[in-house]
Each structure stands twice: as C-alpha cells, then as structure tokens.
Amino acid sequence: MRSEFKVLPLLPLRGILVFPYMVIHLDVGRAKSVQAIEESMIRDRVIFLATQKEAQTDEPGENDIFQIGTVAEVKQLLKLPGGTIRVLVEGIARAKVRSFISDDPYFLVEVEQYSEEFEKDSEIEALMRSLVYQFEQYVKLSKRIPPETVVSVVNLEEPGRLADIIASHLALRIEDKQSILEAADIVKRLEKLCAIVAKELEIVELERKINIRVRKQMEKTQKEYYLREQMKAIQRELGEKDERMAEGEELREKIAEAKFPKEVEEKALKEVERLEKMPPMAAEAAVVRNYLDWLLSLPWNKSTRDRLDLKTAENILEEDHYGLKTVKERILEYLAIRKLAKKMKGPIICFVGPPGVGKTSLGRSIARALERKFIRMSLGGVRDEAEIRGHRRTYVGAMPGRIIQGIRQAGSKNPVFLLDEVDKMSMDFRGDPSAALLEVLDPEQNNTFSDHYIEAPFDLSNVMFITTANVQQNIPRPLQDRMEIIYLSGYTEEEKVQIAIRHLIPKQIKEHGLTKDMLKLSENTIRKIIREYTRESGVRNLERQIASICRKTARQVVTDKVKKVQVTAQSLNQFLGTPRFRYGVAEMDDQVGVATGLAWTEVGGDTLAIEVSIYKGSGRLTLTGKLGDVMKESAQAGYSYIRSRAAELGIDEDLYDKQDIHIHIPEGAIPKDGPSAGITMASALASAITGRKVLHNVAMTGEITLRGRVLPVGGIKEKVLAAHRAGIKTVILPSDNKKDMDEIPKKVKDKIHFILVDHMDQVLESALTAKPYVPVTLSADTPIVPPTPPYQPAIVNEEGTHIPS
Incomplete structure (x- = not known):
C-alpha cells in the first residue's frame, strides 16, 4: 500500500460516514463547514471527510473528530435558502490526519492518503465469495436494499472496493462503520465485514420469525372475531342472549342500584358501552372491568350514624386513656356541634408528641366513641405521589391511591381516617x-x-382525618396550615402509674396467658420501674418492662408450679436486673463549673449536664460535645457576657489572656443544637471562673444576649417534666415563658419551685452559691480547676449569704 501527503480542508460529518467509491448528498449548514466547502471549490474540488465522535457536538475540536476518514471529490454544489449548501460528493480514498494546520475559519489538515495495492490469492477469493453470499442472503431477508445492488456487487473484482460498497449499504452503527474504514489491510477488512454481516443476518432472521409469529396471531384474532360475529348472529336467530350483553345489563343494574352522583353515573355507563364493544379476551376489557368494580365498591352514598351521646363518648375516652384532657375536650366539643349542626365538615386534627404517648391508639378510641369505622394509613417513608392520588389507568397494574383504598375498606364515606x-x-x-x-x-x-x-x-368532607407526628417542624408549612395542632407532651409519674395499673398490666397479663391472681405488682414497684428502669415521655418502655416481668412469671408458673408471684420494690432487680437509671440528682452535691440545663428532643424533654474547666493557656475557648451552630453561638454569647461583667463578678482581667476555657456537654456522639442552653453555659462559665458552686437541685433553660437579657424558648412543658423525672426541685425559666406554665400539670407545678428571670444577673444570683467553697487565686499563673469530689453541700441563709458547713 502506497501513501501520499496532501493539505486539504476538513468537513466534520455528524451521524454519517462516507466510504471510498460512495456517492452521497450532504447538507452543510455550519459556518466552518460552509467555508471548507467553498475552499475546496476554489482549489481542485477535493475535500477530506471525517466523522465526529459525538453527533451532538456543535463546535467540534481536534479531539472530537475521528483521525481516519475519506478524501472525496465535490461533484455538485447547490445553495439552499437559509444559508445551507447541498453538495454531492464521491469518496476517492482512505486517508489519515497527520496534523491539524488551522481551525479558523475552517479546519485545514495535512492528511496521508492511502492507495490500495493487493495480490489476489485464494484466501482473499474465499473471503470475497463468503461476503457476497452473506450479502445476498441479507438483501433477500431484509427487503431494505434493492435487489439490483446485489448484481452490481457480484461483478466487482477489487476486494477493497467490494468491502467498502457493501459496508456503505448496510445499516450499521457509526462505530462499526468507522472500524471498517480504519481497517487498511484488505484481509482484515474482509474478515471484519464478514463477521458484521453474519451478525446482521442473524438479527434479520430473528425479525422475520417475529413478524411471522405476529402475523399468525393477527390472523387468529381476525378468525376468532369472524367466528364470534357468526355466533352472535346465530344466537340472535335462536333468541338466546349474548354473554357480553348479559354482562352489560348486569352492570347497568348495579350502577342504577348504587345511586352514583350524576357525573360518576354517566362515566360508568360509558365504560359499560366500551366494554360491550370489546372482544371478551381483549387486554383492555380486563382494565375496564376492574375500573367498574372499583366504582361499584366505593361508598358514594353510604355512611354510618355518629353516636352523639356525649356522656357515653366521654366514658369511652376515659376508659381507653388516662389524662389527655385537651384532646378529650376537643372530641366532645365536636360531638356537641354535630348534635346542633347536622352538616358540619369533618375536622382535621394533628396530634404532635413524642413516641409512646398514645397518639395512634387515641385515634382508635375516637372512632369507637363516635361509632365510626377506623382506617389507619402509615405515611412513614412514603415518597411517591401515586400512593396518595393513585396511578393513571394507562399504566400496567394501575390502582387507586391509599386514600380511596381506605375508604373502600371502611365501607362508609365518613370513617375516622x-x-x-x-x-x-x-x-x-x-x-x-x-x-x-x-x-x-x-x-x-x-x-x-x-x-x-x-x-x-369523591367527597371526603365527612371523613374525620387525624394525623400524627413526632416533630411539628418536619411537617411542611402548607400542610400545617390546614390542620389543628394538638400537643401531647408526655405523662407525669402519677399518670404513668395510673396507666400501668388500668391498662398496661391487665393487657400484658392477658397476652402472656396469666390471670390476675398469678401476678401482683404493688404501686411502689410500678413507681420504681418508672424511676429506675425507664426514662421517657411515653409508656412504651414501661410496657416492655412489665412484659419482661410477665415472661419471667410465666416461666416460674410453668417450671416451678408457682401459683402466685408477688413482685415488690425490693425483689424487682431479680426480674429486671440492675436499675438502668439513677432517679433524681438531689443527693448529689453542689459543684463548681457544672450546671444542669433542660433540653427538648424528639422523644420528649431531657436534662443536659454542662461542664466547664479552666487551665493554663492562651485565652482560647474550646467547645466539645457535637454542638450545632446555634449552640456554639450561645456559648460565645455567654462567654462574652461573663467577660463584660468581670469587674462585678470579681474576676481578674488578665485571666482571659493566660487561661484556656473548655466547655463540654457529655454524650458527645449525640448531636445537640438549639438556643435553650445559653443561660446554662453562662452559669457554668461564671461558676468555674469565680469558684462559686452551682446549686445541685437547680435546672435552667433560656437564651442569652450579649447584654445579659434572657430570651424565651420553646418546649417548656417537656423540659419541666424532664426536670421532674430527674428530681430537680428548682427550675429557672425566662419571664416571657410564664404563659407556657399553664400547660404544666398541677401535680408537677406543686413539687417544683419556679424562678422567672429577665436578666442573667438574676440567674447567677439564683443558681450560684454566695461565696467560693475554697479560696480562689485569680492570678493568671494559677489555673482554676474544681477539686475532685466529694464536695460539702452548700448552705444558704435567708439573706442569700453562704454559710460554711
């Protein structure tokens, strides 16, 4: 094979490839391509054609074009409206780009043109015959190539030309055509093309078999239709009823009995007419039947009568749930209005509260009180709109959404959902x-x-929708706007005791096959379980502990033939093991640099210990405990406030430059964020720096500003209940949160002393002892580190003066 070098304009092709000896029309519209064509006409009408790697690329670069293409001659040129040029080109020879000379205003490249030289031997002759035979078979089966093409191909003696012409007639992918173009060696080109034609032949053969199968199926369907029409005519002559006509009449009778709304009835009748016109075995007939079944099964005009006896409903709610006064009042108000106004729309209520407080079971009790059907649908993890609204009937396996499914399951249009x-x-x-x-x-x-x-x-206005959530902030705002939010903050210890006695213990005794006489739990035992084995807002863990006791009792009854098991507070650890929680912090001593804060979590309120240590350093403030940005800012604000009050607190100014301060909140693996711990961190800081102890039975919550103002926070009820569970006796709250104290149960309020504050000075006065417990040197060289426990408890007289013990 000989080669020669030429400098030619390059025309990038999109989605097409030109072989040598191939004549084809090309429409050229890109500016660079038009310039290349015009340049070739000025020269000797010769141009280099190369295909782009990606047809979508509008402005190809050197790396976007295949290096091997075809040198072609422009035979004709016609300018079309809009600036497009139509050219007729004929491929001359293969060529390879040696270098790009320029790319503006058009691509100019130096190419190495190949001229084919070969010696025809037996191997080439065999490959040519095999290729021609395969091509003939392909043309016969595909019907896409005129038979005259085969005649012109058979008479070719040049193997390279034969391969190029056959490749140009095949409908191949650009990658396959390019691989043939790049095969400079005649033998390799023929072998590659033989393999490609053989593969295409298999595909065409498979297409032919599929077409034959489809044609037979169509003929069968037409034959069945013809026979059915004949059968229908015979049945009409004999006076017999057609099966499809009978089905249509039956559906019309059901539609008339269902008393649909007018719009729905018209739609159902149209679907019946469509069904009658379809062949019985048609796929769409099954879809129409399923749709009509759904229409007929929905309770368009069926509803249950509400029980409007307020006394009975109140007794049922009291029987099922202890406490929850606000919720019960709301349901009784709804019943009273229903008794007066017959056409009241169903309310949309949202119960928000931590897990285990009875949100779901409360919905079931409401349905029982109203004597309505109850349907529950869990939305946890739902991410498809079709779960709510259903699928279009055009989809395979389409079904209504879970709202309509629930209404069908209820059998009435006014359930509690x-x-x-x-x-x-x-x-x-x-x-x-x-x-x-x-x-x-x-x-x-x-x-x-x-x-x-x-x-x-479908009318959902009579449905009483009840939603539940753990966190209100996670509910989208537009959705919140449509619901009445009712908070279930959690239960007090007394409420948990009553719930255990009235509901949990009888339920677990029954589920474990025991009787009331086999297991006895005293009230003191239940209180100990609540205090030392659970720490939660709801009663789920309490029920688990009771279930554990029932399991061990059942084993004793079966194994040891015991007839009665008495569980006391002293023997409780034999059933539940070592207590998991330490009830109360009242027995702990006052400490320096340790303050108790109150926090709100998704599972209710909790206490938060904040520790501060001071040691020799360079005035750096370190925060640890996986704190969020808001909490870090609160710590910085508290630190700045304490620094600004250095003179009033008796702190040496040099202390901040030569001592490091470390604020840590234990349980570092748990993320913590929010504005509630501002005054707590400031109190712990003041305690560590001044050496004054923080009173052990005081907990606090509130945000702090740089000027020392105490700002209100949320979740007061949950936080106070957490303080009560932990045995805290005094709680410091922002004055603006006084309105939230109405939500706190009276039994809890009676056991806790509340201090309402507006300024940080009031917090320090209420939370810290009057004097340091040990002499404190405020020298910058001496680190202030709290001594190791035990500490002596602080005693404060009526004037607030610290009295040494």
Missing part, C-alpha cells in the same frame, strides 16, 4: 406526597377529591 407519621414523608422524582395531601386535608377542597385512577370527584 388516621394518617400516621405525617412528619416522616419524603419526596423524589416521582413527586411530592405532602403536596398531594394538601387537597385531602383541606376542608375547602376535599369535597371534590380527585384520584388519578377513579377520575371522578
């Missing part, structure tokens, strides 16, 4: 289910709720 875990929905590319719920939970819109599958408005 519980949407559980509404704060745990998510979204993805399939839509936002929370947005789909907006129509469901909007009293002004849900009387015409439209499901994608049913495609007819």
